[in-house]
Amino acid sequence: MLSRSANNLYWMSRHIERAENTARLLDVTYRMSLLPYRVQESDQTWAEPWALPLVINGLASAYYERYPGPISSDNVLRFMVLEPANSSSLYSCIQAARENARTERGAITAEMYEDINTSWLEMRNQDYGRLHGSGVSAFFDWVKLRSHQFRGITFGTMLRDEAYSFIRLGTFVERADNTARLLDVKYHTLLPSAADVGGAVDYYQWSALLRSLSAFDAYRKVYRDLITPTKVTELLVLRQDVPRSLHACMNDIYDILKSLCDDSSIEAERLAGELHAQLHYGRTEQIIELGLHEYLMAFLEKLSKLTAEINHDFLVPVYSQKQVSA
Amino acid sequence: MENHFRRCVPARACQRVRALNAFLKDIYHDQEIIKAGKIPEQQVLGNKLYRPEMRGFNVPGDVYVHVAGIDIVKTDQDKFYVLEDNLRTPSGVSYMLENRKMMMRLFPELFARMPVAPVDHYTDVLLDDLRAVAPAGAPNPTVVVLTPGSYNSAYFEHAFLAQQMGVELVEGQDLLVTNDAVYMRTTRGPKRVDVIYRRVDDDFLDPQAFRADSIVGVPGLFAAYRAGKVTLANAIGTGVADDKSTYIYVPEMIRFYLGEEPIIANVPTYRLDRADDLKYVLDHLSELVVKEVQGSGGYGMLVGPASTTGQIADFRDRILHNPANYIAQPTLALSTCPTYCDAGIAPRHVDLRPYVLSGKTVTLVPGGLTRVALREGSLVVNSSQGGGTKDTWILEAGD
Incomplete structure (x- = not known):
C-alpha cells in the first residue's frame, strides 16, 4: 500500500490511543490531587500533582507560555483537554485521528469512519463549563469508552490486510510509550517524608496508578497481596497477560513487524525483536537494581529508535539508489 | 432521452x-x-x-x-x-x-x-484506455490517479474513480522521479508507475518545469514524461484547444x-477583439451572454437578460479594458427538465455533458x-x- 496511507492509518490509531492514555493520566492525576498532601518547599512545585501531566508529556514550557503564574487544576485541564494549540490535548488528538480517518476513508470501513466522526463532533461541542459540570472523571470515562469502541469496531469489521496491520501497530506503539510514561509518574511524585513510604499516601498513589492502567483487579488476582512497588513493576513491565503491560505491547508489535518486514526492512524487525527479548527474558530484580526510572527511560529511547526505523522503512520511506534503478 | x-x-x-x-x-x-x-x-x-x-x-x-x-x-x-x-x-x-x-x-x-x-462500465473503459496508452515496454502497466489532495473540491471524485478502477490514489508527495522514471512510495518499497490519470492542472504538475511554488506537484515529472517513461492523461497543453x-x-x-x-x-460566437463584433456586442449587451475566454466554473461571465443595468455597465468597462479576453454568444433558450424543487415540480434549465x-x-x-x-x-x-x-x-x- 501507499506509504502515506499507511502513515495516516498508523497515526489515526496512535492519536486515538494517545487520547485514551492522556485521559487515563489526567484521571490518575485528578485522583492523586484529592489527597490531603501538598508540597512544602517552593523549589519543588514541579512535583505538584497537576504538574505531572505537563512534565511527563514535556509540555511544561508550552503550558507556562499559555497560562503564566502558578499551576492550577483548572488551567491544566483546560490545556490538556480542550486547547487546540496543544497538539497533545484530547481535543487535538481526536481531531487529528478523525482527519487521518477522513483522508483514508476508502481504506477503513464505513462503521469506523462514522464512529470516529461522532467522537469528533461530540468533542468539538465540549466546553469547560460542561466538562466540570458533569464531572471530569465522567468525561475521561467517555474518552476511554470512545477509544474502546473504535478499537472494537476496527477489530470487528475490518479486512485483515496491510492497512489493518498498520492500524494495530500504531495502537501498540502508542500504548507501550504511554504505559512506560504513566509508570514513571510514581517516580516524579514526592512523598511528604521518608516515613510515608509504605504508608497511606504511598498506597493510594500506587493503587491509583494501577487503576489508571485498568490493572488494579489484575493485581489482586495475580498476587493476592499488599501492593508493593516490585510487584507493580513486574505486573506492568514483564507480565505478558496484562494487556497494557510493556511485554504485552511488545508481543503485538513484534508479531506485526514479523508479518510486515521483508529484506529491505529487516532492521525494524530486529529492533523490535531485541526489545521484545529484553522484556520476555527480563527479571524484576534487574529492573529494581537499575532503578525503575532509568529502566523506563532506556526503554523509551529504544522504542523511539524503533519508531524512527518504522518511519524510515514504511511510512516516510527514504530509498537507496539500488531500490530505484529499474 | x-x-x-x-x-x-x-x-x-x-x-x-x-x-x-x-x-x-x-x-x-x-x-x-x-x-x-x-x-x-x-x-x-x-x-x-x-x-x-x-x-x-x-x-x-x-x-x-x-x-x-x-x-x-x-x-x-x-x-x-x-x-x-x-x-x-x-x-x-x-x-x-x-x-x-x-x-x-x-x-x-x-x-x-x-x-x-448502462453506464457502470465507464471506469472499466477508462482503465482500459489508460493502460492502452502506457509507454512501450510496460506489458502490465501500473496506473494511478493523481489528486491535489483531500481539500480539493473534487477529491470525492478522485477517490471514487481510483477505487472503482482498483488503482492507487496518489498525491504529489507519494511520487518520486529517479533517472526519469516515476515511482510511488509504498510500504513494500518503490513501485514503478507507468500511467498517471492526473487531476492536477498543468501549472501545478511539476515545480521544476512549471510553477515553482506548486506543492502538489512532482519535481521531475515533466522530464520523465518527455523521456517517454510515463504517460500523463490528459496530456499537457490541451487547454489551448x-x-x-x-x-x-x-x-x-x-x-x-x-x-x-x-x-x-x-x-454563433462574437470575438470582441474584432472591431465590428465588439461594437455589436456593446450595443446588445442586455441580450447576450459574455464570457471570459479562459474562464470556467461559471465565473467571470455576464448573462445579459438576467442582469441589472448596473451590472451591465460594470461589465462593459471590463470588456473595454481588455476586449480580447472576452467572447459573446446569443442567450440560448436552453431546454428545461421537470425538476423537484421547493415549489414542487417545476421546469429548470439543463445542459448535458457526455x-x-x-x-x-x-x-x-x-x-x-x-x-x-x-x-x-x-x-x-x-x-x-x-x-x-x-x-x-x-x-x-x-x-
Missing part, C-alpha cells in the same frame, strides 16, 4: 474530440493548420495555455485528450449546440455514476420497464483534419451528466454556482 438525440450525440461528440485531438497533435508538431491559414498563428502560439515545452514531443498513441467532457445544449426540438469543450481535467463523471446507482435503488421498477443503457476563443475554429478543424462536415453546430474517452479507440459511454440550474429562470448550471445534477438515460432499443 429521445431517439433522435441518441442517434446523433455520440457521433457528434466523438467527431469533435477526434478533430480536437488532431488539432493538438498538429499545433505541437508541423502546425499545418496555421500554414493553411485556417486559424491565426497568434490565436494558437500567443495563447497563454499553449505549452512550447510540448513542441515536437510524440505522446503515446497520439492521444492528447483521454477524457473529454463536451457540454451540449438543446434549444429546440431537434436543435443541439455544443456550448463548450472541456479538455483539461473535466470533472463530474462520478455524479453520472452515483446518480444512476441512486435512481436504480429508488426506482427499480422504471428500469425493469425501460431499456436504459478548449479555450473559449479557440472554440469558434472547431468546425474548421473538423473539415481540415477529418474532411467531414461538422454534424453539430457551434453557438464524456468521451480516447485510448485505442474513441468511445462514449451512453449517458452523461445533466446539469440543472436550480434557481428559477437561471441559465447557469455550474455546480460551483449552485447547480444540481440529474441521472440521464439513453434508451437502447426501438427507434
Whole structure:
C-alpha cells in the first residue's frame, strides 16, 4: 500500500490511543490531587500533582507560555483537554485521528469512519463549563469508552490486510510509550517524608496508578497481596497477560513487524525483536537494581529508535539508489 | 432521452474530440493548420495555455485528450449546440455514476420497464484506455490517479474513480522521479508507475518545469514524461484547444483534419477583439451572454437578460479594458427538465455533458451528466454556482 496511507492509518490509531492514555493520566492525576498532601518547599512545585501531566508529556514550557503564574487544576485541564494549540490535548488528538480517518476513508470501513466522526463532533461541542459540570472523571470515562469502541469496531469489521496491520501497530506503539510514561509518574511524585513510604499516601498513589492502567483487579488476582512497588513493576513491565503491560505491547508489535518486514526492512524487525527479548527474558530484580526510572527511560529511547526505523522503512520511506534503478 | 438525440450525440461528440485531438497533435508538431491559414498563428502560439515545452514531443498513441467532457445544449426540438469543450481535467463523471446507482435503488421498477443503457462500465473503459496508452515496454502497466489532495473540491471524485478502477490514489508527495522514471512510495518499497490519470492542472504538475511554488506537484515529472517513461492523461497543453476563443475554429478543424462536415453546430460566437463584433456586442449587451475566454466554473461571465443595468455597465468597462479576453454568444433558450424543487415540480434549465474517452479507440459511454440550474429562470448550471445534477438515460432499443 501507499506509504502515506499507511502513515495516516498508523497515526489515526496512535492519536486515538494517545487520547485514551492522556485521559487515563489526567484521571490518575485528578485522583492523586484529592489527597490531603501538598508540597512544602517552593523549589519543588514541579512535583505538584497537576504538574505531572505537563512534565511527563514535556509540555511544561508550552503550558507556562499559555497560562503564566502558578499551576492550577483548572488551567491544566483546560490545556490538556480542550486547547487546540496543544497538539497533545484530547481535543487535538481526536481531531487529528478523525482527519487521518477522513483522508483514508476508502481504506477503513464505513462503521469506523462514522464512529470516529461522532467522537469528533461530540468533542468539538465540549466546553469547560460542561466538562466540570458533569464531572471530569465522567468525561475521561467517555474518552476511554470512545477509544474502546473504535478499537472494537476496527477489530470487528475490518479486512485483515496491510492497512489493518498498520492500524494495530500504531495502537501498540502508542500504548507501550504511554504505559512506560504513566509508570514513571510514581517516580516524579514526592512523598511528604521518608516515613510515608509504605504508608497511606504511598498506597493510594500506587493503587491509583494501577487503576489508571485498568490493572488494579489484575493485581489482586495475580498476587493476592499488599501492593508493593516490585510487584507493580513486574505486573506492568514483564507480565505478558496484562494487556497494557510493556511485554504485552511488545508481543503485538513484534508479531506485526514479523508479518510486515521483508529484506529491505529487516532492521525494524530486529529492533523490535531485541526489545521484545529484553522484556520476555527480563527479571524484576534487574529492573529494581537499575532503578525503575532509568529502566523506563532506556526503554523509551529504544522504542523511539524503533519508531524512527518504522518511519524510515514504511511510512516516510527514504530509498537507496539500488531500490530505484529499474 | 429521445431517439433522435441518441442517434446523433455520440457521433457528434466523438467527431469533435477526434478533430480536437488532431488539432493538438498538429499545433505541437508541423502546425499545418496555421500554414493553411485556417486559424491565426497568434490565436494558437500567443495563447497563454499553449505549452512550447510540448513542441515536437510524440505522446503515446497520439492521444492528447483521454477524457473529454463536451457540454451540449438543446434549444429546440431537434436543435443541439455544443456550448463548450472541456479538455483539461473535466470533472463530474462520478455524479453520472452515483446518480444512476441512486435512481436504480429508488426506482427499480422504471428500469425493469425501460431499456436504459448502462453506464457502470465507464471506469472499466477508462482503465482500459489508460493502460492502452502506457509507454512501450510496460506489458502490465501500473496506473494511478493523481489528486491535489483531500481539500480539493473534487477529491470525492478522485477517490471514487481510483477505487472503482482498483488503482492507487496518489498525491504529489507519494511520487518520486529517479533517472526519469516515476515511482510511488509504498510500504513494500518503490513501485514503478507507468500511467498517471492526473487531476492536477498543468501549472501545478511539476515545480521544476512549471510553477515553482506548486506543492502538489512532482519535481521531475515533466522530464520523465518527455523521456517517454510515463504517460500523463490528459496530456499537457490541451487547454489551448478548449479555450473559449479557440472554440469558434472547431468546425474548421473538423473539415481540415477529418474532411467531414461538422454534424453539430457551434453557438454563433462574437470575438470582441474584432472591431465590428465588439461594437455589436456593446450595443446588445442586455441580450447576450459574455464570457471570459479562459474562464470556467461559471465565473467571470455576464448573462445579459438576467442582469441589472448596473451590472451591465460594470461589465462593459471590463470588456473595454481588455476586449480580447472576452467572447459573446446569443442567450440560448436552453431546454428545461421537470425538476423537484421547493415549489414542487417545476421546469429548470439543463445542459448535458457526455464524456468521451480516447485510448485505442474513441468511445462514449451512453449517458452523461445533466446539469440543472436550480434557481428559477437561471441559465447557469455550474455546480460551483449552485447547480444540481440529474441521472440521464439513453434508451437502447426501438427507434
